[in-house]
Amino acid sequence: MQLNGNWSYPTTIRFGAGRIAEIGEACQTAGISRPLLVTDRGLAELDITHATRQHMADAGLGDALFSAVDPNPTGENLDEALETYRAGGFDGVVAFGGGSGLDLGKVLAFMAGQSRHVWDFEDVGDWWTRADPCSIHPIVAVPTTAGTGSEVGRAGVLTNTATREKKIIFHPKMLPAVVICDPELTVGLPPHVTAGTGLDAFAHCLEAYCSPHYHPMSQGIALEGMRLVKDYLPRAYADGTDIEARSHMMAAAAMGATAFQKGLGAIHALSHPIGAHHHTHHGTTNAVVMPAVLRFNCEAVAEPLARAAAYMGIAGGYEGFCDFVSAQNTALGIPATLTELGVTAPDLDTLTAAALEDPSVGGNPVKMTAENTRKLFEECL
Secondary structure (H helix, E strand, O other), rough: OOOOEEOOOOOOEEEEEOOOHHHHHHHHHHHOOOOOEEOHHHHHHOHHHHHHHHHHHHHHOOOOEEEEOOOEEHHHHHHHHHHHHHHHHEEEEEEEEHHHHHHHHHHHHOOOOOOOOOHEEEOOOHHHHHHHHOOOOOOOEOOOOOOOOOHHHEEEEEOOOOOOOEEEEEEEEHOOEEEEOOOOHHOOHHHHHHHHHHHHHHHHHHHHHHHHOOHHHHHHHHHHHHHHHHHHEEEHHHHHHHHHHHHHHHHHHHHHHHHHHHHOHHHHHHHHHHHHHOOOHHHHHHHHHHHHHHHHHHHHHHHHEEEEEEEEOOOHHHHHHHHHHHHHHHHHHOOOOOHHHOOOOOOOHHHHHHHHHHHHHHHHOOOOOOHHHHHHHHOOO
C-alpha cells in the first residue's frame, strides 16, 4: 500500500512516494525562482540530496546549497547562512532534512529581510510582532525524517551558544508555503535515527494529548498520531524499505507538530536544555525521559491515558500505557537513562533553571517547580 495525495494545512502538502520530482512545481507555487537549498552536513553528500538538486536544476532553479548546519542549529549557523543567502540574491528557501535543516532553513527565510537580531524574535509574548512580515521570504519544506514535523510548524529552534540555551523563534509566516512529504526520502535512515525521530513524533503527540489546554481538534490528531507510531514505527525500524510504514510515520510526524499547538510539557522542558548543554539527539532524549515524565504526571494523566490506551489497543489502562512506552523504548534500542545516552557530570542546578524557563513548561499538566524538576532530572540519570 502506498499513500498519496494533497491536502492543505493551510499550506499545501504534496504527500506520496516519488513526489520529490515535483520540487520545481512546488517552488513555482511558493513564488520562488532562485532558491537556496538548506540542509545539514550529513545530508549534503547523500544521493537523495544530489537527486533533489538535479530536479531543481532541471526545473531551471539552479542547485545552490548551504549545508553548514549543526545537529542542533546555532545562531552562528544562521549568521553564515544569512551571509550566503544575501550575497547570492536568493528569493526563497528549500528547507531540506530533519529538524536541523528544516529549522535553520525556516529561520533563514524569516530573517532574510529583518533588521533586528534573531533573539529579538524569541517565542515570548508578542515578540513575533517585532518582525517585518513583508520581509519574510517563502519556504518549501522537504522532510527527510519522520520526527520533528517542523515542515508544518510556524517556528524554528536555534541554540544560543553564548548562553547554551535552545530558543524558539516564532512567526506565523514561518509556516512553509509548500511541503513535499516523500517517504522514499526516509528509506535510507539507519534504524537508530528512525527510532529517535519516530519517538520525537510520539512525544509531540503524547504531550499535546496530555496538555491541560483546551483544543479538542489537536487532542484527536494527537491520539491518532500516537496510534500510527505504535503500529508503524516498529515496522519502519525493522525494515527501512517498508514504504507503507514510512508513509504512516511521515504522516504521524506532521500530525504531532500540528497537535502540539495545544502545548508540550516536561519531556521537552527537560530535553531542550540537555540537548543545548550535552549535544544529545533531541528525539532520543525525549524518549529517554518519557517514562519518568509519565510517572511524574501520573495524578493528572492517568485517566486520559487510560482512554488513549483503550483506543490504541493497549491493555491495562494507564499502567499498561506506561509499560508499553518502556517496552517500546527497549525494543527500539533507546538508552534507559541519560547517563547511558552520554550525559556525564551534568550541572543539575543549571539544567533545572533552564527547564523552568523553557516555553514547554506551561503545557505540563503538573506544575513544575525547582524542587520537583531537579528530582525529575535525577530520576532520568
